[in-house]
Amino acid sequence: MKILLYELKESFFIALRAIRANKVRSILTMLGIVIGITSVVLMTTAIKGIDNAFEKGISSLGSDVMYVDKWAWFTNEDWWKIRNRRNLTMDDYNKFKEMVKLPIATAPVMNTRQTIKAGDNRVDFVFVNGSDADYLKTTNFTFNQGRFYSEIESRSSRYVAVLGSEIAKTLFPRGDGLDKTVKIGGVNFRVVGILAEQGSFILGSFNPDNQVFIPVGTVFKHFLGQSFGSITFTVRAAGPAVLEDTKIEAEGVMRKIRGLSYNDENDFSINQQEGLMSNYNSVVGVIQIAGLFITGLALFVGAIGIMNIMFVSVRERTKEIGLRKAIGAKRRTILGQFLLESSTICLIGGLMGLILAVLLSMLIDQFLPTSIQYTAVIAAIVISILTGVIAGFAPAYAAAKLDPVEALRYE
Amino acid sequence: MNIIRIEHIAKIYQVGSEKVHALRDVSLDIDKNEYVAIMGPSGSGKSTLMNMLGCLDTPTSGRYDFKGVSVSEMSDNELAEIRNKEIGFVFQTFNLLARSDALHNVELPLIYSGVPSAERKERAAQALIDVGLGDRMRHKPNELSGGQRQRVAMARALVTRPSIILADEPTGNLDSKTGEEIMTVLSDIHRKGNTIILVTHEEYIAEHAARIIRLRDGLIESDEVVEPRTLPDSKTGVA
Numbered sequence: 324m325k326i327l328l329y330e331l332k333e334s335f336f337i338a339l340r341a342i343r344a345n346k347v348r349s350i351l352t353m354l355g356i357v358i359g360i361t362s363v364v365l366m367t368t369a370i371k372g373i374d375n376a377f378e379k380g381i382s383s384l385g386s387d388v389m390y391v392d393k394w395a396w397f398t399n400e401d402w403w404k405i406r407n408r409r410n411l412t413m414d415d416y417n418k419f420k421e422m423v424k425l426p427i428a429t430a431p432v433m434n435t436r437q438t439i440k441a442g443d444n445r446v447d448f449v450f451v452n453g454s455d456a457d458y459l460k461t462t463n464f465t466f467n468q469g470r471f472y473s474e475i476e477s478r479s480s481r482y483v484a485v486l487g488s489e490i491a492k493t494l495f496p497r498g499d500g501l502d503k504t505v506k507i508g509g510v511n512f513r514v515v516g517i518l519a520e521q522g523s524f525i526l527g528s529f530n531p532d533n534q535v536f537i538p539v540g541t542v543f544k545h546f547l548g549q550s551f552g553s554i555t556f557t558v559r560a561a562g563p564a565v566l567e568d569t570k571i572e573a574e575g576v577m578r579k580i581r582g583l584s585y586n587d588e589n590d591f592s593i594n595q596q597e598g599l600m601s602n603y604n605s606v607v608g609v610i611q612i613a614g615l616f617i618t619g620l621a622l623f624v625g626a627i628g629i630m631n632i633m634f635v636s637v638r639e640r641t642k643e644i645g646l647r648k649a650i651g652a653k654r655r656t657i658l659g660q661f662l663l664e665s666s667t668i669c670l671i672g673g674l675m676g677l678i679l680a681v682l683l684s685m686l687i688d689q690f691l692p693t694s695i696q697y698t699a700v701i702a703a704i705v706i707s708i709l710t711g712v713i714a715g716f717a718p719a720y721a722a723a724k725l726d727p728v729e730a731l732r733y734e
Numbered sequence: 735m736n737i738i739r740i741e742h743i744a745k746i747y748q749v750g751s752e753k754v755h756a757l758r759d760v761s762l763d764i765d766k767n768e769y770v771a772i773m774g775p776s777g778s779g780k781s782t783l784m785n786m787l788g789c790l791d792t793p794t795s796g797r798y799d800f801k802g803v804s805v806s807e808m809s810d811n812e813l814a815e816i817r818n819k820e821i822g823f824v825f826q827t828f829n830l831l832a833r834s835d836a837l838h839n840v841e842l843p844l845i846y847s848g849v850p851s852a853e854r855k856e857r858a859a860q861a862l863i864d865v866g867l868g869d870r871m872r873h874k875p876n877e878l879s880g881g882q883r884q885r886v887a888m889a890r891a892l893v894t895r896p897s898i899i900l901a902d903e904p905t906g907n908l909d910s911k912t913g914e915e916i917m918t919v920l921s922d923i924h925r926k927g928n929t930i931i932l933v934t935h936e937e938y939i940a941e942h943a944a945r946i947i948r949l950r951d952g953l954i955e956s957d958e959v960v961e962p963r964t965l966p967d968s969k970t971g972v973a
Contacts, residue, residue, distance in 0.1 A: 333845045344833045646829040649790060650890070651818020651846040653811050727790045731829070 330656055331663070338664035341636070342671075352632045353672035356710065359622030360676030360703050361683065366618040367699045368684050370611045372692040377603055380530060381596050387563055388461055388596070391419070391556035391573055395592035397602055408590045410553035413539075415580055419556055422576045425569040428460030428559045433539050435546040437508035441494040449490060450534045451507060453542030454557070461559040464531070467491075468501045469516030472538060476515075480540025484512035489532040491517040510545050512537060570595070622706070625672070626714040633665050633718035644722050645730025658723040665715025666708045673707025736799075737897050737929055738764040738787060743796030744952075745782050756782035757793070758952035764898075764931065769924045769962065771932045771940035774949035781902075783949065784933045788821055788900045789813045801897065818847050822891025826903035828883045830875040830890075836862060837871040840889045847894060861889035865919055881912035888919060898929040905939055917942050921962075 342349045393408050416431040423429065433453040439446050452458070456474040464471065472483045484505060491500045491514075500514050521531040539554075560569035570593055577591050637644070644657060652660075677700060684693040745757040757779045764770055774780040785791040786798065789805055792813075798805045800816060808816070817823075830839045840858035849857070862871050865885040875883050884904060891899050901920060905913030921942060924930050934940050941963040948955040 329848055340833065642829065643831060646825075646831075647842070647846075648814065649788070649817060649823050649829075650843040651814050651894075653814045653846075655811075656846060728785050731790075731825070 330659060334656065334660045334663045335667070337660050338667050341640075341664050342668060345636075348632060349668055352628050353668055353675065355625030355628035356622070356669050356672030356707060357625075357676040357679065359618075359625035359710075360673045360707055361680045362618040362621045363615070363706070364677060364680035364695075364699055364703050365683060365687075365693075366614050367702075368680070368693045368695050369687070369691065370614065371694040371696055371699070372688075373607065375694055376692050377607075381600060385461065385463060385559060386596065387560045387566055389558050389560070389566070389570055389573065390594040391558060391577060392592050392594055393553035394594075396594045397598045398592070405592075409581070411556065411591065413554065415577075416554060416556055418580050419573075419576055422579070423558070423569075423572055425561065425565060425572050426558045427561045428457050428557075430454045430458035430461050430557045431539055432458065432555045432557050433542045433547075433552065434555070435508075435542055435552075437535075437546065439490065439494065439508075439535060440506040441500070441503060444494045444496070446490055446493050449507075450529070451542070451546070452534055452536045453539035453546075454536065455539055458536065458557065461557045462531070464521060465519040467517045467519045469514070471516055471536070477538040477540070480538050480544060482510065482512045482541060483515045483538065485516040485518065485536040486514055487518050487530070487532040487534045488520045489530070490535055507535065507537065508546055510541070512541075566595075622710065626710045629665050629669060629711060629714040630718060633661060633715050634721070636664070637661065637718045637722040640722075641725065641730050641733040644725050645727050645733065648725070648727035649731060654723040657725075658719045661719030661722050662712055662715050665719070666711025669707045669711030669714070670704070673703055673710075676707070677703050736763050737766050737801055738762075739797075739799040740786075741797040743786065743793035743798060745779075745786065745791070746794045755952050757786070760796075760949075760952070760954055762947065762954065762957065764929065766897075767924070767927055767929055768945060769921075769930045769932070769943045770945045770947060771934060771943035772947050772949065773934060773937075773940050774955075775935065777951075778949040779952040780933055780935075780949050782952075784900060784902055784931070787898075787931060788823060789816045814846075818843055819894060820897045822894065822896040822899045824884070824887050824891050824899065824901040824904045826906040828875070828880075828887045828907070830883060830886055832875055835872045835874050836867060836878070836886045836889075839875070839886055840893050843890060843894045857893055858889070861893040862886070864892065865889045879912070880908050881915055884908065884912075884916050885919060888916075888923070892923065892928075896928075898931055899923060900931050900933075902933045903935070904932070905934070905936070913939070 391411065393411055394405060398405065413431060416429075420429050431454060435451045435453070436448050437451045439449050439451075455477040456472060459471040467488065469485070471485055472481070476483050484507065486494070486500060486505070491498075494500060494505060495503065500517055503514050504511050505514055506512075518531060556573075558569065558573055560566045573593060574589065577593075578587075578589065581590060583590070647657060680703075681695055684695055687693050740763075741761050742759050743757060743761070744755065744759060747754045747756055760779075760783060772780050772783060782791070786793055789800070789808075790813075792798075792806055792808070796806070800820065805813070805816065831842070837855065837858050840861050841854050844854040844857060859868075859871060862868060865888050867882060867885050867889065870878060870882060873882075875886070878886065888904075899920075904920065905916055908916060917939060920930060920932070930943075932940065932943055940946050941960070943960070944962045945957070945959050947957045
């Protein structure tokens with residue numbers, strides 16, 4: 324054991340000597356590993372960044388919230404079948420609210436897409452949510468300025484609006500939106516509240532930051548008739564533990580409201596973000612694996628470079644290997660020497676790649692969220708050493724089994 | 735006491751479809767503190783014999799005992815160990831590590847036998863002093879003359895205190911004056927009790943030995959004890 328450690332140490336010095344002796348070549352070879360490790364690390368940090376953004380976005384929707392809807396988020400059913408379902412109406416909602424016991428909050432939501440203007444600033448195609456004051460209880464919203472609209476305001480369908488942070492930023496770049504008037508689809512609304520940043524970019528227009536909230540009555544009055552379109556019941560369970568019970572209760576209540584007999588299929592859907600998550604994982608997961616594979620190819624090319632240069636190195640130093648064997652180097656000593664040489668080159672390249680990746684991810688973070696993981700750092704180091712060992716093995720083995728007589732005669 | 739005992743060894747190489755008998759049937763004993771020269775024209779098998787004696791190669795048939803232990807059946811690792819501890823090589827082309835200084839070159843065999851760094855440096859330095867290079871330890875091979883390089887190689891051969899020194903045409907790459915100097919060092923080493931086997935094709939060089947073995951076509955042609963030529967200090971540049 325002790326002699327092995329000793330040999331390892333000496334082999335390491337020999338490897339360092341060899342690397343220093345061929346500086347330019349070593350650096351060029353390293354470059355392949357630098358690029359490979361940089362791209363792999365960047366890819367993993369980008370993946371992690373997007374994952375984090377998605378999780379943050381999802382949790383801003385609330386993990387204990389479900390949505391009773393005409394439409395299913397994810398389904399194998401035929402589209403026309405779902406289209407032919409009855410709309411969910413305010414009447415349905417009022418009955419639903421009466422009958423359910425488990426949820427801590429419910430709210431009806433009617434969506435419409437409208438253009439919003441304030442002075443010269445405008446945002447097109449904004450997700451406008453019409454709901455009532457209870458909607459706040461189904462969310463985890465926090466406010467930058469102002470408040471959510473009150474129960475009185477929502478019941479009497481006042482022209483009040485709560486703006487998501489991104490919308491407010493666009494309409495009122497100076498941050499003075501509170502109590503100002505905005506035009507939603509041509510109708511004047513007074514801004515009573517501006518949300519703090521809630522979700523993340525990844526949800527797109529589903530991100531509360533990109534939405535506007537107004538009393539549901541105003542939606543029906545100005546943007547669509549009540550018979551038009553279907554509303555969504557937002558239902559918040561008392562906690563993750565009772566999520567399933569709440570769902571079962573909601574389903575039962577809905578079937579009762581709809582008057583379905585026991586062998587009828589549901590003509591509504593209960594959507595949960597869980598579905599969103601698994602859908603995200605199945606789509607993005609594939610993209611991530613593909614991304615890792617492609618960046619992995621860069622590392623593979625780097626590894627081939629290492630293997631190539633190690634073969635050259637062994638050929639070049641045949642006579643030296645012969646001498647080392649003649650004066651007592653064993654096979655494993657020679658093997659270790661060349662393996663250490665290739666893995667040291669890879670390790671140095673890997674560390675340089677890691678530094679480069681950290682710097683680049685800081686830069687990219689200005690546009691896209693990235694997240695350097697400790698695991699990625701450790702993995703990068705381990706992978707670069709492994710690359711060196713794997714790429715260096717064939718050349719090192721060739722060196723180790725050289726016949727000393729032949730090697731000494733080599734010119 | 736025999737250091738080396740060779741009995742009826744043969745070495746056959748397969749070159750293409752042809753079998754080449756490099757050594758046919760060679761037997762010889764070499765005792766401690768002998769100074770033996772092996773001579774012969776090229777193709778006589780002297781290189782093969784030297785590789786065999788140096789445990790760089792194993793015979794096709796026959797028996798080779800080194801200090802009473804059979805070498806013929808040894809594994810690569812065991813051979814490496816014998817070469818490391820028992821044999822000191824001096825080559826025609828010096829075979830120094832070009833990018834390492836004299837001290838590191840001499841240290842090398844000690845690295846492979848696991849001598850700790852401090853002791854290694856001390857022994858390597860002493861070996862260099864013994865061959866008269868005490869003031870050249872930090873010089874790289876390209877900063878040394880041919881004779882000095884060969885002295886470094888000799889220090890490297892001596893540093894493990896081997897049982898035999900195997901010198902393969904040690905003067906082949908040197909001018910005759912420097913060659914004589916190297917032979918003087920070799921005689922000194924012999925005088926200190928070392929066993930030396932010298933391979934050469936030059937009569938004049940072989941005359942330094944006390945026993946000359948002549949090979950021809952893979953067989954021993956003659957094996958005679960001779961009076962070694964003493965080295966007149968003043969006489970240089972002959973042959």
